[in-house]
Amino acid sequence: MSSNPSSSASPRLRFAPSPTGYLHVGGARTALFNWLFARHYGGTLILRIEDTDFERSTAEMVDGILDGLRWLGIDWDEGPHFQSQRMDLYRESAQKLVEDGHAYYCFCTKEELEQRRAAAQAKGGDPQYDKKCRNIAAEEAQARRDAGEACAIRFAVPDAGSTFFDDAVFGRVEFSNSEIEDFVLLRSDGGPTYHLSVVVDDLDMRMTHVVRGADHLSNTPKQVMLYRALGVQPPLFAHVPLILGPDKTRLSKRHGATSVTAYKDEGIVPGAFRNFLALLGWSPPDSTREMMDDRALIDLFDLSAIQKSNAIFDRGKLDWFNSEYIRAYPAVQLLPLIEEEWKKVGLIPFQTNREAMESTVDLVKPRARNLKDFATLFRAYFSDEYEVDSTAVEKFLKDEAVRQMLIELASRYEKEDVFSEGGTEKVVRDFAAEKSVKAGALINGARVALTGQGVAPSLFAVMANLGQERTVARLKRAKEL
């Protein structure tokens, strides 16, 4: 008998994705919660790939899942283990269950089952398996197997009584055993079903806690029965509510991106995504606190603070987190991510000096909402090939006189010996006073000429950043805009 899981000194948890698709946001959050819990208690996180469905599982998906986890900053201590390499263990366990009288051979074919199920339902009866094979004598079963008849192994669910467990988030959940059919443990092809493989593996890998999606809540009593039949105490379960789309249905492609890789590709920064995900269904003791790095998340995380109801994925809030994180990320950290975005659009920066690029990043990052902004909105800060926003031209440069003045202004800057933020401003203001025009008109016009945008940081900071030569050249081009 194992000891009470909740009193274990060092918790052991696992994340067990099925590689039949990329890492989706629901799975990512489950992984995150497991990780936060394990790190909070100094436990062990095991990664297990549940690839018993050979048809749908691919190695490519496994790589995608691992990439997604790494991107989110989730690391693991053991694994990845592959269920496909542990098939013997499942067969032996099923065999043992038969020997101990907890399971039996079932010779019903899939067709027969479907037929009888349909017939039962037509009569308004119970669609559960009718236990036809439950009482076949051991010798007969052996004989039929020897004769090569295909068979599955089913668990013999007790006819009476009920099964319950105490979930860390939902509390006590109880099911009447009569609601649970004699489920299959081992398929006729020799492969285990989910219920068998999870239990056998969680047992073999000495899991103390099972944190997974709430879609498994109704399946849990089956697994609890299996643990009991195997003579052990089940681990502590914690079921995490599901993530829904804006229409309150299960999140799917219809709602946009569902894989974490897609968010990476969309210019979301990993810290933002992790922070956002952590707050979907969980909140720290001080719920007014929202910005949390991994350290804070780990310190504050607690299973009991997980929400019981499903949460809707709010893209707007994610974007907000993204802008906050981009602003907070140091330029050194941001630059490599930005360079990936440049690569995607073929932008080759005119500047190669890292420090200079970093200071440019710092200049514009407060206005960024997405990493892509550095390759689109902010192109002019890094490249001489950028588009000019026509509405900005319309708004600030439609006056021919302004254009002329900007060209004149360029000549003045050309003659400056020092080109500083304060100095450039003085030149414009003096020039405006001289011409009896509002400085704002010139500043706004110059902004469009320099950045192609009507929106930008302080003009003089931009000039200082662009440098004298580039500032002059772009101002001179004002008349062509």
Place this chain on the structure above:
RNA sequence: GGCGCUAUCGUCUAGGGGUUAGGACGGAAGAUUCUCAAUCUUCAAACCCGGGUUCGAUUCCCGGUAGCGCUACCA
């Protein structure tokens, strides 16, 4: 259909037998100025419905409704 779970602003949530029901995103308005997607200020916005229990229920209990999940030789 059966079984299970859930229910606080549009969304994420805090709270809890007596509160002006708090915060955040988003929305609206205003301020600022050199533009704004930045910043600051302000505003609107919620306890699903019906019964109990109670001096008092949004909070506890029951029922309803709704949503979600499970009901496979998928995981």
